[in-house]
Amino acid sequence: MLERLVGEARALVAGLDVDDLSGAAARELVAGFAELERLAVSGKLLATGRLVASGVGPGDDSFRDVDDWLASLSGTTVGAARAATKASVRVLDQPVVHAAVRSGMLSGPQTELVTNATAADPDAAPSLVDLAQSAGVKGLRSECDRVIAAAASREQEYATAERVHGQRSLRHTTTADGSGMIVMTGPSDRTALVMAALEPFERSIFDTNRKAGNPDHPDAVAFDALAELAKTSAASTPDAKRGGRPLATLNLHVSQAAYERGYTVPGEVCEIEGAGPIPVSTAYRLGSDAIIKALVTNGTDVARVVTLGRSIPAALRTAVETRDRVCVIEGCEVDRHLEIDHNVPYAQGGATSLENLDRLCHHHHGVKTRRDLRRLGPPGRQRLVDSVEYETAFIRAA
Numbered sequence: 001m002l003e004r005l006v007g008e009a010r011a012l013v014a015g016l017d018v019d020d021l022s023g024a025a026a027r028e029l030v031a032g033f034a035e036l037e038r039l040a041v042s043g044k045l046l047a048t049g050r051l052v053a054s055g056v057g058p059g060d061d062s063f064r065d066v067d068d069w070l071a072s073l074s075g076t077t078v079g080a081a082r083a084a085t086k087a088s089v090r091v092l093d094q095p096v097v098h099a100a101v102r103s104g105m106l107s108g109p110q111t112e113l114v115t116n117a118t119a120a121d122p123d124a125a126p127s128l129v130d131l132a133q134s135a136g137v138k139g140l141r142s143e144c145d146r147v148i149a150a151a152a153s154r155e156q157e158y159a160t161a162e163r164v165h166g167q168r169s170l171r172h173t174t175t176a177d178g179s180g181m182i183v184m185t186g187p188s189d190r191t192a193l194v195m196a197a198l199e200p201f202e203r204s205i206f207d208t209n210r211k212a213g214n215p216d217h218p219d220a221v222a223f224d225a226l227a228e229l230a231k232t233s234a235a236s237t238p239d240a241k242r243g244g245r246p247l248a249t250l251n252l253h254v255s256q257a258a259y260e261r262g263y264t265v266p267g268e269v270c271e272i273e274g275a276g277p278i279p280v281s282t283a284y285r286l287g288s289d290a291i292i293k294a295l296v297t298n299g300t301d302v303a304r305v306v307t308l309g310r311s312i313p314a315a316l317r318t319a320v321e322t323r324d325r326v327c328v329i330e331g332c333e334v335d336r337h338l339e340i341d342h343n344v345p346y347a348q349g350g351a352t353s354l355e356n357l358d359r360l361c362h363h364h365h366g367v368k369t370r371r372d373l374r375r376l377g378p379p380g381r382q383r384l385v386d387s388v389e390y391e392t393a394f395i396r397a398a
């Protein structure tokens, strides 16, 4: 059956005449092939798990092992093939993920993330599979990191933190065409600190470029910002100005119970905004650091803070920042430079309350404001609708 299917798919692709296709027809084709791709990845994964379990190997001496063979077969690196093989073996013991893979709900990268996290905490499988249906790969990765970090024991956390710190490095290499590359690897609170230091520079470069009518890719803006930061730092007099004035602020989100206990359990967080989970032991070290704004949260008590003014009190701001770590628009994964938005604008009677406030990326905030739209949908999975649809939804619900 598979042989016939492959034959038909081959003939279909070979006979594809895209020049005459309308845009809409092309879009349909892309969606169809994407589903075929997911199903193919699922089938390959399930068969690979069985192949590895059977122990028969690739059946060709020129390949070192199944990973090597799979890499050659799929045109990927051996490292990527190894990750896929690992997922294929793990999924055999994970019924919930297994069922999702079988119905073509997960892509290859999603399966690798979900099986990894499920191996650390089996109870997380249903919610991760569910999240994979709406979040992008980046959002799913953050949640999987969170699950793994929360499931790790205190000893494991310390050991991991020590290894990461021990292997820290910053390397600068250049190539003949005149390009240089800096790769910084190490504890994420330190790398996040560098990224946070870029923010004021990024904002000003972004604004200048936009006024000049040629906005750059955010990665290019970050590059210019780091160069600008280095220039500024070099220009300041060494002794007088380096005396500890903080350049940036990192936001640390940590559940109060975890902070008191010393490690996290499932459902709790201890993470740096924009960088992901860190061990609670690292959080202690950061706590004495002036550049850290620690946001210790203990659940819902700020949920009732409502003020009559437009400005947002600190406790409420903290709650919103803690809750919305990425732009709340469904599918958007921006997690830096987030802006707090009144869903129903203050000028139109909207409250300054946890319920009416959300964080949006610069792009979505701009679209919403310019077109006077509203956010609608479950937390973290909202979409932008016009005010008529927004109000209708509430009348229906009432």
Ligand SMILES: [Zn+2]
Binding pocket: 327, 328, 329, 332, 333, 334, 360, 361, 362, 363, 364
């Ligand atoms: Zn967004």
